[in-house]
Amino acid sequence: MGKDLEDRLEIRNKSKRNTIRRNFSTCFSVNLVITRTSFPVSDPLLLSAFLGCRSILEKEGPKSLFRGLGPNLVGVAPSRAVYFACYSKAKEQFNGIFVPNSNTVHIFSAGSAAFVTNSLMNPIWMVKTRMQLERKVRGSKQMNTLQCARYVYQTEGIRGFYRGLTASYAGISETIICFAIYENLKKYLKEAPLASSTNGTEKNSTNFFGLMAAAALSKGCASCVAYPHEVIRTRLREEGTKYKSFVQTARLVFREEGYLAFYRGLFAQLIRQIPNTAIVLSTYELIVYLLEDHAQ
Incomplete structure (x- = not known):
């Protein structure tokens, strides 16, 4: 009973701290989301991330770079909280079924957490x-989050909020x-000779920046391989x-x-997602380390 309560508190603490960090980073990365989202749509107006950003500024004004910030801030907290809670719990369960901490465990844990999160957060x-896809003339009034949600419901019904869900599942x-x-990179860093030869603060610092690099590399590789689903999902969500x-x-495109x-838009996606993921995962690992150290 005590162990179960401790595990629940640990998962909740991980989710809470990661949520605060994630909300903070969202404010600074949302303009890259606007630029990236502008690429996959069927109207090929923009040639690069920088030209795209300049085009948006000239035609729609600086406020347009922050379109969608409201739902981003609303969604990012529960999204990350649900994901990491599900990932931790799934990993615990799959460790009892498969070889502990094997690739199979990581794959099933990540897939399960992503499936639950995508299903809940798609609206x-x-x-x-x-x-973000709404284009307005500079100075004209844009819909806020509630107005946009009401418009989707009135024109498309409940099903409208689940457009692109199949593409999100493909994105798992x-x-x-x-x-x-x-x-795998984390395991390698843990067993590397450099990690065992350092001590104390130096070791913790090396581990932290090593994990940031591992997270950046893994996200970069994953984004390059699976990016087409982002384009398909954005096309499906166009009005x-x-x-x-x-x-x-996919066939039509x-x-x-x-x-x-x-x-299209891969570069903008990479410069937004790589540092974001590096901070998220390294912070997550740091929190886990601090909680375990405090428990001891």
């Missing part, structure tokens, strides 16, 4: 994407790849488009625009 991300592969690489399903959208269309 919020749908509203965020719809707001990105999470699986990321965590599989990260857990009044010809895109109806995951497979139909490939036939009309070629395979390079599946990688």
